[in-house]
Each structure stands twice: as C-alpha cells, then as structure tokens.
Amino acid sequence: MAQRPARRPSRPSVTWDTVELAPVVLVQGAEGLLVDRAVDRLRVLAREADSEVEVVELEASTYASGMLAVETSPSLFADRRHVVVHGVEATSDAFITDMIAYLDAPADDVVVVLEHRGGQRGKKLLDAVKAHGGPVVACEPIKKDSDKSAFVTTEMRTLGRRADAGAVRALVEALGSDLRELAAACSRLAADTTGTITEAVVGRYYGGRVEATGFRVADAAVAGNEGEAVSLLRHALATGVDPVPIVAVLAMKLRTLAKVAAMRGRRHLSAADLGMAPWQVDRARKDLQHWTPEALAEAITAVAEADAQVKGAGRDPVYAVERAVLRIAAAARA
Incomplete structure (x- = not known):
C-alpha cells in the first residue's frame, strides 16, 4: 500500500494583508470585513500572477460530490485556476470528504481558498488543512479599543492620510462597534477632507453618532x-x-x-x-x-x-x- 506523504507542521496564522498564494489557503474568522479583504487580496494576487487565471466560485453548503475534482483537474490548455469556496462554516459532508482527500495531492497551477466564518461545522476539515501546513488567515473580531485605534491608524496610513489621536478616539467611540462602518468612515474622511484629520473634522461628519x-x-x-x-x-x-x-x-x-x-x-x-x-x-x-x-x-x-x-x-x-x-x-x- 502506498504511503501518504508526511504531513507538514501547521504554520502560524497570517493577517489578511500579508497572506500569499499557496495550493490551499484557509481564511477563518467571524470578522466579515477581514474575511472579505483576505479573499479579495488572494484574488488580486492570482490575477497579478496570471491575468488570464480562471476564477471559480463554489458554495460549500450546496456542494455535491466530485465538484472539486472537476474544477481542479488539468485543463486542455493548462490554464491556472483560482477556486474560492464560500461558506465552509455551513459545508456539506461531501465537501469535507473531497477536500480532505484533495489535501494529499493538490493540483498544479490551482489555488483553493477556503472561506470559514466561524463555528464548529467543518472542524475536521479545518484541522486537516492546518495539519498540512497551508497558510491560515486569522480574521477574528477586533474587540479591544486599543486594537480598533490601531486599525483606524493603519487604515488612514494605507489611504495616505494621517489622523491625530483625538480623531482616532472619536471614530472608535462613534463607530467602533462595526468594523465595516469604521473602515467606510476612514475612506470617506480620506476622500472628502484634506490635511491632518482632527477630532473636529470627525465631529462634523459623525458628531451626532458620537454624542x-x-x-x-x-x-x-x-x-x-x-x-x-x-x-x-x-x-x-x-x-x-x-x-x-x-x-x-x-x-x-x-x-x-x-x-x-x-x-x-x-x-x-x-x-x-x-x-x-x-x-x-x-x-x-x-x-x-x-x-x-x-x-x-x-x-x-x-x-x-x-x-x-x-x-x-x-x-x-x-x-x-x-x-x-x-x-x-x-x-x-x-
């Protein structure tokens, strides 16, 4: 009987903005904004690597046996493929079975991205992915105000803008319960204002929410x-x-x-x-x-x-x- 390849040790988690392409990538966590960003980043990287890459979207909840093999099997023209599997937190048993088998011999020129937004469903699959050493993108909710402040500061820096400490504090106080809303506010302020963003600027846009x-x-x-x-x-x-x-x-x-x-x-x-x-x-x-x-x-x-x-x-x-x-x-x- 042929022996299976030895499993590699699992890698530490990476962040959504540092993850790179790999045969299988797990994007896991309950913070939807970060999950979406990680999946989008990987799709962009795939297109940068090959502008003609074929992007395939699958739903784990409606997956039927054999679908993964169809989407990852060698094509006539040897095109690269980028397969995104959504909703692994609600996966069918058939996908768990097929994906675990796939891990032992992933296809060449194919990236499979697994999107799991929290919960225990699919734990056997998640453990198998981690045991095989593929990158795991941690997308857990940001709960501490200090982490939310760091998020705002990073968002502003990414947008090429600077917000002072008072502005960061005001944004977190007004919108910190929803990371998507916080990110959208950063984008709006960056687009609509000039110079350093201050607490007074935040007050003009979100004062009612703050107060x-x-x-x-x-x-x-x-x-x-x-x-x-x-x-x-x-x-x-x-x-x-x-x-x-x-x-x-x-x-x-x-x-x-x-x-x-x-x-x-x-x-x-x-x-x-x-x-x-x-x-x-x-x-x-x-x-x-x-x-x-x-x-x-x-x-x-x-x-x-x-x-x-x-x-x-x-x-x-x-x-x-x-x-x-x-x-x-x-x-x-x-």
Missing part, C-alpha cells in the same frame, strides 16, 4: 455631569440605542478606571500591559482625579445592578440604566 453613543453618556457620568449624562442618555435611547449596550459601556468605562487606579505606584506597567491605548490611560488618569476608591466601588455596584435589571431581572430597563447613570454621576461628585 448619542454610550461612550458619551459614560464620559459625562464619570465626570459628574449629571444633567449632560441624562440628556445624552435620553437622546441615545430615543434614537434606538438599546439599554443593554449602554450599561456595557458604563461597565467598561468603570473597569478602565479601576485598572488604571490599580496602576498607581507600579511604574513598570504600561498601557499595553492593560490592553489599552495610551490615550485611554491618560484619559482615565484625568478622570480619576476626582474619584475615591469608595466612590468607584459604589459606581461599579450601581452598574452591576443595572446590568442584571436590563437583562431581565427588572421590569423597566430604561429606568434601570438612567438610575445607574445618576448614581455614577453622584458618586463622581462625592
């Missing part, structure tokens, strides 16, 4: 500005913002204060150690000037109670979040 977000509510409450905090909260709720994410932002703001407060006297710790951007640490230090440990504990308790109430423990989520904002503002003034 209606939970971040502005949290900033006002932490500063002890009760009237402003409640006004912003009511405006946010009136424009369709759900109480749950507002409470989550309040909690995040207070956790940031608690983390930075714990840094006092520990000079060896940096913003990176806390998973924050430097501007976040600087802002927290400024906020902490009028906070006592007891007041911070009271505010954290208020948010914890509101979190339970907006998630079903209370009858009125709007009242719960407004009460939490009032308690935070009062604690800030204590």
